[in-house]
Amino acid sequence: MEKLSLEKAKEINATMVTEDHLLLHAANVSAAMGAMADYFGEDKEHWEAVGWLHDFDYEKYPEEHLAHTEEPLRQLGVPEEDIRAIMSHGYSICTNVEPVTNMEKSIFTVDELTGIVQAAARMRPNGITDLEVKSFMKKWKDKRFAAKCNRPLILQGCEMLGMEIREVAAIVIEGMKAHAEELRLTGARQ
Numbered sequence: 001m002e003k004l005s006l007e008k009a010k011e012i013n014a015t016m017v018t019e020d021h022l023l024l025h026a027a028n029v030s031a032a033m034g035a036m037a038d039y040f041g042e043d044k045e046h047w048e049a050v051g052w053l054h055d056f057d058y059e060k061y062p063e064e065h066l067a068h069t070e071e072p073l074r075q076l077g078v079p080e081e082d083i084r085a086i087m088s089h090g091y092s093i094c095t096n097v098e099p100v101t102n103m104e105k106s107i108f109t110v111d112e113l114t115g116i117v118q119a120a121a122r123m124r125p126n127g128i129t130d131l132e133v134k135s136f137m138k139k140w141k142d143k144r145f146a147a148k149c150n151r152p153l154i155l156q157g158c159e160m161l162g163m164e165i166r167e168v169a170a171i172v173i174e175g176m177k178a179h180a181e182e183l184r185l186t187g188a189r190q
Contacts (some may be wrong), residue, residue, distance in 0.1 A: 004082045006030070009049035012076055017059050026052045027183055028118055028176060032110040033103075035175020040102045047103055053078070054086050054107055066090045093153075099160055109157025110172055112149045117172055118185065119146040127187030128180050133170045140165065 009030075017023060033051030037044040057068040066087055073083050087097040088104040089111050099105040120139040121128035139145045158165050180186050 002079075003043070003046050004049040004053070004078055006045050006049045006052060009052040012073070012078070013053050013056060016056055019059055022055060022059050024183065025114070026055060027179065028114040029054055029107070029111055031175045031179040031183065032114050032117075032172040033106060033175075035171045035178075036102075036106040036110060038175075039171050040106075042102065047106070050082050050085050050103065051107060051110070053082075054089050054111065056086065064094075066094050092156075099157070102161070105157060105160040109154055109161060109168060112151075113154050113157075113168065113172055114176065115149040116140060116146045116151075116154075117169065117176055118183070119149075121176070121185045121187075125187050128173065128177050128183070128185040129187065131173055131177070133166055133173065136169050136173060137166060140169070 013023075013026060017026065030048045030051035034044045034048040037047035053073075055065075056073065058065050061068045069086060070083055073086070074080075081101075081103075084097060085099075085101070085104045085107055087095050088099040089107045091098055091108055097104075099108040116139065117128070117131075117136065120136050121131050124131060124135075140151070143151070154168075155165060158168050161168065176183055176185065
């Protein structure tokens with residue numbers, strides 16, 4: 001396989017992931033990764049594919065996340081750079097694969113960040129469709145809001161990217177807006 005396509009990523013992911021909330025998370029991270037790819041002038045669909053596949057083993061092995069990822073993906077022909085990017089999103093939590101490329105730094109950062117964006121969007125009558133960075137930042141500052149999302153980790157990722165949280169959040173929000181319907185973030189109008 002030359003490059004992981006989004007279609008192939010969805011196909012591979014479907015062999016391991018069936019829970020609705022995990023599929024929704026895959027879609028959120030995929031949308032965010034596409035937006036980050038645009039920002040860096042990279043291949044959007046390729047980054048979306050890596051985002052879609054990042055939690056490949058989580059449903060079956062939540063306590064051993066990423067311990068059952070490398071070999072199976074390798075056997076399925078997923079390119080090494082993509083496997084490495086997927087492994088890097090667990091850096092300092094469950095892997096020692098340090099994010100070095102923009103793709104790796106992005107997935108490390110947006111994985112948790114999409115959770116806060118999603119939570120903020122769900123509280124709004126129009127969902128994400130009119131969510132602005134200013135509103136997001138208010139939620140971001142409230143440590144009790146989406147408390148399970150690891151803010152220090154997100155900030156670490158922003159630092160790796162050489163970007164402010166506000167900048168990354170703006171990119172991620174726009175990326176998720178483009179997929180509002182698929183992400184079920186259109187608000188009360190659904």
